[in-house]
Amino acid sequence: MLLEVSGLSVDYVLDRADVRAVDNVSFTLDRGEFLGIVGESGCGKSTLLFALAQLLAPPARIAAGSVTFKGDNLVGLTDRQLSSVRWRDMSVVMQSAMNALNPVKSIGAQFRDAMRAHGTTSRDEIGSRSAEVLHMVGIDQAHLRSYPHQLSGGMRQRAMIAMALLFTPDLVIMDEPTSALDVVAQRSLMVQIKELQRSLGFAIVFVTHDMSLVSHFSDRLMVMYAGQVAELGATRRVFDEPLHPYTRGLLEAFPSIRGPRVPLKGIPGSPPDLSVIPTGCRFHLRCPVAFESCPQVAPELTDEEGTLVRCLRYPQDHTEERSVAL
Amino acid sequence: MTTPTTPTAPTTPTAPLLRAEHLSRHFKIGGALSKRTLHAVDDVSFQIGPGEIVALAGESGSGKSTIARLLARVYQPTSGQIYFSQGEEDPGTPLSAMRTRRARLRYSSEVPMVFQDPFASINPVFRVSHGVLRSLKLHRPELSAAERQAEAARVFEVVGLDAGMLERYPHELSGGQRQRVGFAQALAGRARLILADEPVSMLDVSIRIGLLNLMASLRDTMGVSILYITHDIASARYVADRLIVMYAGQIAESGPIEEVLADPRHPYTQLLVSAVPDPRAALSVDAETDIGEPPKVIDPTPGCRFRFRCPIAIDQCSAVTPELTLVGAREVACHVAQSGAEVKAFTS
Numbered sequence: 186m187l188l189e190v191s192g193l194s195v196d197y198v199l200d201r202a203d204v205r206a207v208d209n210v211s212f213t214l215d216r217g218e219f220l221g222i223v224g225e226s227g228c229g230k231s232t233l234l235f236a237l238a239q240l241l242a243p244p245a246r247i248a249a250g251s252v253t254f255k256g257d258n259l260v261g262l263t264d265r266q267l268s269s270v271r272w273r274d275m276s277v278v279m280q281s282a283m284n285a286l287n288p289v290k291s292i293g294a295q296f297r298d299a300m301r302a303h304g305t306t307s308r309d310e311i312g313s314r315s316a317e318v319l320h321m322v323g324i325d326q327a328h329l330r331s332y333p334h335q336l337s338g339g340m341r342q343r344a345m346i347a348m349a350l351l352f353t354p355d356l357v358i359m360d361e362p363t364s365a366l367d368v369v370a371q372r373s374l375m376v377q378i379k380e381l382q383r384s385l386g387f388a389i390v391f392v393t394h395d396m397s398l399v400s401h402f403s404d405r406l407m408v409m410y411a412g413q414v415a416e417l418g419a420t421r422r423v424f425d426e427p428l429h430p431y432t433r434g435l436l437e438a439f440p441s442i443r444g445p446r447v448p449l450k451g452i453p454g455s456p457p458d459l460s461v462i463p464t465g466c467r468f469h470l471r472c473p474v475a476f477e478s479c480p481q482v483a484p485e486l487t488d489e490e491g492t493l494v495r496c497l498r499y500p501q502d503h504t505e506e507r508s509v510a511l
Numbered sequence: 512m513t514t515p516t517t518p519t520a521p522t523t524p525t526a527p528l529l530r531a532e533h534l535s536r537h538f539k540i541g542g543a544l545s546k547r548t549l550h551a552v553d554d555v556s557f558q559i560g561p562g563e564i565v566a567l568a569g570e571s572g573s574g575k576s577t578i579a580r581l582l583a584r585v586y587q588p589t590s591g592q593i594y595f596s597q598g599e600e601d602p603g604t605p606l607s608a609m610r611t612r613r614a615r616l617r618y619s620s621e622v623p624m625v626f627q628d629p630f631a632s633i634n635p636v637f638r639v640s641h642g643v644l645r646s647l648k649l650h651r652p653e654l655s656a657a658e659r660q661a662e663a664a665r666v667f668e669v670v671g672l673d674a675g676m677l678e679r680y681p682h683e684l685s686g687g688q689r690q691r692v693g694f695a696q697a698l699a700g701r702a703r704l705i706l707a708d709e710p711v712s713m714l715d716v717s718i719r720i721g722l723l724n725l726m727a728s729l730r731d732t733m734g735v736s737i738l739y740i741t742h743d744i745a746s747a748r749y750v751a752d753r754l755i756v757m758y759a760g761q762i763a764e765s766g767p768i769e770e771v772l773a774d775p776r777h778p779y780t781q782l783l784v785s786a787v788p789d790p791r792a793a794l795s796v797d798a799e800t801d802i803g804e805p806p807k808v809i810d811p812t813p814g815c816r817f818r819f820r821c822p823i824a825i826d827q828c829s830a831v832t833p834e835l836t837l838v839g840a841r842e843v844a845c846h847v848a849q850s851g852a853e854v855k856a857f858t859s
Contacts, residue, residue, distance in 0.1 A: 225715035226686075338571070367570040367742045372786035394716060397788040438720050440749035442772055442787050449749070451720030455685040 187355055187388050188214040188237075193250035195229070195236050198243070204460045206232040206245070208412040216355065219382060219389045221403035221420065223396040223435070225456045229412040230392045234360050237390065238277050239267055255355065272303045276349035278359045282341035286333040292319075292344050293329030300351055318347040321381060339370040346378065350385070358390045363398065375402055397439055400424055408432045411457050411467040418492030428494040430472045466497060474498070526596045527558035528704055528736050529582065529622075530603055534591035536577050540809065550808040551577040553760040554591070556835070559704060561599075562734040564726065566747035566768065568783070569757030575740045578757075579706045582738065583624050584615070595622070620650035620700030627709040629689035633681040639689075640677035642696045643667075650700040666695040669733075670725060687718035694725060704736040705729070711746065723750045744787050748772055756780050759816035760808045766841025776838060776848040778821045778856030785857045815846065823847055823856050 195207040207229040214220055224230045235241050237252055239259050251258045254275060259267065279285040287295055296315040305311060316326040322343040333341055342362055349357050359378075363371040379402050382389055391399055399406065399420065406420040408429065416429040427433040434452040454471040457463055463470050469479035478497050487499040536552040539545065552574040559565050567575045580586045582593060584606060594603030595618060609615050626632040633642060643663040647654060654662060664674035670691040681689060690710055697705050707726070711719040727750045729735045741747050747754060747768065754768040756779065764777040775781045806816060815821070818828040825847060833844040848854045 225717060368744070368786040368788075369570065369782055372788070395788075396716070400788060435716055438716050440720075440723075440745045441789060442745045442748050442784060443789065446749065446769075448724070449720045451724075452717035453721075455687060455718060456715065 186213050187216045187218075187255065188390075189251075189253040190237065191251050191253070193233070193236060193252060194248045195232050195241065195245055196248040197245050199460075202460065203248075205248070205462075206412055206459055207236060209250070210409075210414055211250075212407060212414070212417060214356070214388050214390065217382070217386045217388055218405070219379075219391065219399075219403045221396070221399035221406045222390065222392045222409060223394065223399065223406065224409035224415075225394060227411075227456050227459060228409040229459070230394075230409050231360060233409070234277075234358055234390065234392045238271075238275065238358055240277070268303065272299060272349075272354070273352040274354050275356045275358065276352070276354045278342075278345050278349050278357060278362045280361045281365060282338070282345045282362075283333065283365075285345060286341060288333055291330050291332055292336075296329070296348060296351060299348060303352065305352075314351060318350045319344070321350065322347045322377065339366055339374060342366065342374060343377070346374075346381070350381070350387075353385060354387055356388045356390070358392075360392050361394065364393070364395070371398065378402070396435060408435070411462060412459055413467065413495060414486060414493065415468070415496075416492065416494045417486075418494075422492055428489055428492055428499065429468075429496050430474050431468050434471075434473070466495075526599055526602055528561045528563075528596055529559045530594040530596075531558075531578075531582070532556050532592050532594070534578070534581060534593065535589045536574075536581055536586055537589045547809050550760050550811055552581065553808070553811070555757075555760075555762055556591075557755055557762065557765065559736050559738060561703075561736055562730055563753065564730050564737045564739055564751045566739045566741060566751035566754045567757065568741055568744055568747055568754060569763075570742065572759075573757040574760040575757050576708055577760075579624065579708045579738065579740055582622060582704075583706055584619065616650065620646070621703045623697035623700055623702050623705060625690070625693040625697055625705055625707040625710050628713055629686050629693060630681075630713075633689055633692060635681050638678055638680055639684065639692050642692070643677070643699045646696050646699045662699065663695075666698045667692075669698060669729075670695045671721070685718070686714050687721060690714060690722055691725065694729070698729070698733075698735075702735055704738065706738050706740075708740045709742070710739070712741070712743065719746065720749075726750050744772065744783060745789075756783065759806050759811075761816060762835055762842070762844060763817065764841060764843045764845075765835070770840050776841065776843045776854050777817075777845045778823060778847075778854060779817050781854065781857040782820075815844075817845075821856060823854065 191211050193207060193210045194205060196203040196205050210233060222230050232245065236247055241247065247260050251260050254270065293315055297311050300311045315329055319326050319329060324340055324343055328336065336344060363374050366374060375398065391403060393399055403420045405418065406423045407414055408416040408431065410431050416423060416432045423432060424436065427436055437449055438451045440449060452471050457467060465480040465482055466484050469475040472479065482497060484495045484497045486493045486495050489499045534552060534555045538549045538551055540549050541547050567578060569575050581588055593606045595606060596603040609618055633639060640663055643666065644659050647659045647662055663677055667674050667677060672688060672691050672695065711722045714722065723746055726737055730737060739747060739751055751768050753766065754771050755765040756763045756777065758779045764771060764775065764780045771780065772784060775784050808816065813832050814830060815828040815833050818824040827846045833846050835842045835844045836849050838848055843849065845854065
C-alpha cells in the first residue's frame with residue numbers, strides 16, 4: 186500500500202466558527218493505482234488534495250486524521266522533514282500552469298531549481314534529466330530555453346507534468362490539470378498521462394469536477410459531497426451502477442453526443458455552504474429519493490458489495506417503497 | 512421549466528434574424544512597426560433564424576468569441592457586413608448603417624450578451640435588481656418606476672428566479688442563480704437574439720442542465736434566438752438546432768446539429784467529436800490521438816488551415832483555401848469531402 190488516509194478532517198479556522206471543509210475522509214491507494222476524486226465546487230476536493238500534499242496554509246489546518254505515505258505519517262512533519270518526500274516521492278501538478286510556472290524564468294531554469302532544491306546538483310545530470318522528462322511528455326528539448334508565455338496552454342500543462350516527473354515519484358497528485366484546455370487537447374493529455382503512468386508505474390490522485398473526464402482512465406472513483414465521501418468504488422462500477430443519488434444525479438447531468446436526445450433534469454438546488462451544513466444526510470435537500478429519516482440521521486459509509494456509499498437506503502433492505510423510488 | 516422539445520429545423524426560411532456576410536476581423540500585432548496581422552475571423556458567412564439556437568463551437572483561439580463581439584458591436588469588422596432584420600418581411604439592415612444613437616441602443620437591447628463568468632459580470636456593490644432596472648430605464652424609457660419593478664419581477668420569474676431575489680446582492684446568489692440574472696437582464700431589453708458566450712462553462716455540472724433547459728424554454732416559449740458559444744459539443748447537441756464548427760478563424764462545417772454530429776464530414780469535426788468524453792461508452796483509449804495545436808493565424812497563406820493536423824490532406828489542400836460548400840444537408844469546407852470521397856480522418 187502506497188498511501189493510507191485515515192479519518193482526515195480539515196478545518197478552516199475563521200473568526201466566527203470553524204468550517205469543516207473535509208470531514209473524516211479515509212481511503213487507501215496502491216502502487217500504480219489511478220484514483221479519481223470528483224465533486225462540485227466547495228465539496229472539499231481541492232482542500233483534500235492540499236491536505237494530502239501537506240500544502241495547507243492558515244486558516245486551514247488538519248484537525249484530525251493521518252496521511253500515511255510509504256509507512257510514514259506526513260501530518261505534523263515540518264517542511265524540512267517533508268522536503269525529502271516532496272518532489273522525490275510525491276509531486277503535485279497544479280490546476281493552472283500559467284500561474285504555477287514562473288513567467289520570468291525559462292522552463293529549463295525552473296526544472297534546475299526544483300532539482301537543486303531537492304538535492305541533485307550535478308549540471309550534467311540536471312541537463313540530461315530535464316531533456317529526458319520533456320521528451321517523455323512529447324515536447325522538444327529545445328523548449329528548455331523557452332519561457333512559459335512562448336508555449337501553448339497544452340504544452341505548459343505538459344511541461345508541468347514533466348516537472349512533476351523529474352525524480353520518478355511514486356505518487357503524482359493532480360488538481361484539474363486539463364481544465365483550462367479544450368476537448369481535443371484535454372483528451373490527448375489524458376491519454377498521455379495514462380501512458381506515462383503505465384510505463385513509469387506511479388500512482389495518481391486526480392481531482393476534477395468533470396467525472397466524464399476520468400471515466401476511461403481511473404481505476405477507482407471517489408465522489409465527494411459537502412466535505413464527505415459520498416461514494417467510493419471501482420470506476421466502471423460507479424458509472425454503470427451508481428448507488429448514491431448524488432452520483433446518479435451527476436451522471437444524468439451529462440448530455441451525450443450519441444443516442445437519442447433525452448431531456449435531463451440535473452440536480453435541483455446548489456451545493457451547500459459548508460458553514461451551514463444541512464442536518465442528517467447532507468444531500469437530503471436536493472435528493473429526489475429522500476425519505477423521513479434523511480433530515481435526521483446522518484448516514485455512515487456502508488459497504489455495498491465492494492462500493493462504499495453514504496446513504497440511508499443502504500444496506501439495501503428491500504423495503505418496497507424505497508426500491509421503487511430508485 | 513419546460514424540457515426541450517425536439518427542435519424542428521425551420522424549413523420555410525423566412526428572412527433570417529441575423530445574417531453575417533464575408534465577415535472578417537483582423538488585428539495588428541507586435542510593435543508599431545510590425546506589419547503582422549492576426550486573422551481572428553476570416554471571411555465567415557452564416558445566418559441565425561428566428562427562434563433558433565445556433566451553437567458556435569471550436570477550440571480556444573478559433574475566433575468564436577471574436578464573432579460574438581462583432582455581433583455585439585464591440586468590434587467593428589475589418590471587412591464584411593452584418594444584417595439584422597426587424598421582421599419577417601425585412602431583409603435586414605446592415606449594422607454599419609445604424610448611425611443614430613437610438614438605432615444602436617435598440618440593436619443592443621435586442622441583441623444582448625450573456626457572459627461566461629457570472630462572478631465577474633454582475634456589479635457586486637449593487638443589488639441584482641440594479642442591472643435589470645438600469646437596462647429597463649435605458650432601453651424602455653416609457654415605463655414608470657413601478658412598471659419597471661413589475662417588469663423586473665416578471666423577467667426574474669421567466670428565468671426561474673423568485674421575484675424576492677431582486678433585493679439580494681450578487682454574493683448571496685449561487686453561480687447558477689447569477690447566470691439566470693444574466694439572462695433576466697438580457698430579457699429585460701426585449702431580446703430577440705441572445706449572444707451567450709460560454710454561459711455554463713463556469714458552473715457546476717449539476718447546475719448546467721438547468722441553464723441549458725432555460726435556454727431551450729426561452730426559445731420554445733418566447734421565440735428568442737440564441738447564439739450559444741461553447742467548446743462543449745455535448746451540451747450544444749442538447750439545446751441547439753444548428754451547429755457551426757470554427758477552426759482557425761473560419762467555418763469548417765455547419766448544418767443541422769444532429770446530422771453534423773451523427774456523420775461529421777470535416778476532419779476537424781471528426782476530431783472534435785472523437786475527443787468528447789462519453790462516460791456511457793465502453794472503455795477505449797485509442798492510439799490515434801492528435802497532439803496538434805490550433806494554429807495562430809498570422810498572415811496566412813492560401814490553403815486549408817487544418818492541413819497541418821489533417822491525416823488525409825491532399826496536394827490541393829496546401830494550395831487552395833477550401834470554400835464552404837453544400838454537401839448534403841450541411842456545408843463543409845474540405846476539398847476531400849467536397850470531392851465526394853468518404854472522409855475518415857478520426858473515428859469516434
